[in-house]
Amino acid sequence: MSGRGVLCFSRPPRVAAAGCVGGRKEAEGPLAEGFDALVEDTRCGQPSWELAESALARRALDIALEKARLAPENLDAALGGDLQNQCTALAYAMRGVNAPFVGLYNACATMAQGLGLAAALVSGGFLHRAAALASSHFCAAERQFRTPLGYGGKRTPTAQWTVTGAGAVVLAPGGPGLPADGAPVHIAGAAFGRVVDAGVTDITNMGAAMAPAAWDTIARYLAATGRTPAGLDAIFTGDLGLVGSRLLVRLAQLDGAALENHRDCGLLIYDRTRQAVGAGGSGAGCSACALCAHILPGLAAGRWRRVLLVSTGALMSQLTAQQGQSIPAVAHLVELAAGTSGQEGGSQ
């Protein structure tokens, strides 16, 4: 085990505000109440699904900025990404935003990746206010990665349902003496993951492809920080779904770790017994929305004191899948803790 790519913040940034927007299916799911907005028209009045996703992302960012009482021109940078080819959802969303944009792509691992980078830039004093955001849209993803909706393609039980939604989090410098104008939550640490390819070639089973990457990053973070699963109130993975979640717990067991407090955003955002979502939710918006609608409010309300968010990404494209390549995966994580004080943070 190695501490490479593991960041512990001696000056942990605080979450100034968060905003998230979901669609119709998310409105019917268990986390509905936590969303800031739920849109009935998932086309958002736009001429394409792709621009509809841009509109969702922009709205999530606007909500977060408004809650943080921050004008876009006072945002030092927005770091984020999405699943569209060339990440056009966020590129087009940022056209009207007067703030620097740092585009990311690690598929559904984007939210924790952006939070980790933003936290480092704020903690290091390079940026004063930074936002991390991610989005996905079921209809844009279906026609890009699988088949156009009108085709009515049959789904396998292991397949997951791409979340229509976007989440944005604004970070600000932490520490004592600051006004408590946001949720009392800070980013205590982060870890960037390695690319892990377990040889899975079934693009309708991305949970299986991503589980080994999730465990790789979690195990490295625990080893580097001395944390234990029992010392964390919850470990939230991004979108492993039912299949990937079971594999993750099993992989941890094989390494002698009990992940009893593991939860998966893909299983939290929908109710599989009521909603036809296959093995659960997925998409870059999945962990972004679960973070903003469920995890941050839970930390702010004292439900948990210290949790990990482990966003997981499957890094194939439709082309590499057609070329018969296996699916590389990556997982990035952030440690979120209740309270604004960073006294306990250590160095790397």
Place this chain on the structure above:
Amino acid sequence: MSGRGVLCFSRPPRVAAAGCVGGRKEAEGPLAEGFDALVEDTRCGQPSWELAESALARRALDIALEKARLAPENLDAALGGDLQNQCTALAYAMRGVNAPFVGLYNACATMAQGLGLAAALVSGGFLHRAAALASSHFCAAERQFRTPLGYGGKRTPTAQWTVTGAGAVVLAPGGPGLPADGAPVHIAGAAFGRVVDAGVTDITNMGAAMAPAAWDTIARYLAATGRTPAGLDAIFTGDLGLVGSRLLVRLAQLDGAALENHRDCGLLIYDRTRQAVGAGGSGAGCSACALCAHILPGLAAGRWRRVLLVSTGALMSQLTAQQGQSIPAVAHLVELAAGTSGQEGGSQ
């Protein structure tokens, strides 16, 4: 003008080493001698152009690590991206590399973006050794963005030629007392750009789409740091080509600035009079290769003391172009300076 997203490093990281690999057309260009390797077989023995690009990226990283005398498992993170859908060139390249991977996407702005992020993470003490890398491949890009090679599509004079190549730079903490085991160059500052959409819809004229973004970032950096174009030995843009370069100089003139020391990597890497490359080179590998094959060696040799690298990216996709959308663009920059000491670096 605003200093948002502008980073000045009080502890400027140094360039520990760089590596770059090019293809046949790059071997015939003016920068050929600066490449570490030039491959005759641009398929690199791989079954697809996409995997060939992964092989180029991996080789550039391996060369940089070897020059830095660093094993991959001692690299804290690699930050990078490419132009393939879902950025698969680097995702697949990183499969065999035992180091964390932070995937980026800002099209051809990737190299400066990755360098700026890596420099901040190293300067802030979050990572000890970090690599930034970017790649592109003419054949992979043609069939993805335009038409398959076999189609023999006609090119317009404003169109640019995607570089087949990859560049990688390893950064390490700077400051006095460190062994001078690499090129004596440090990263003095960086700026992340805003998304600028000038309304250009012609995807065969990306130079025009990107020039306004380039000037936006350069102007903001100059204003925030107090630097002047005359105080810099050169300002290298990423891949504006002939059309975009002329527009950039004109945009600067309109703001009262004379960019006499402007050079464009897309015009340096090929000889337009001898090589049929339209308006010049482009691609995420363009500024990456020009940086490693030309700019860093020039700084190390004393040819320049202080330069900007301004990588420029056009953020459309084939789909958004087909949907009639205009082309958003972004430019990120880093300031590179000769010498390893960071005494003169100021705060943000």
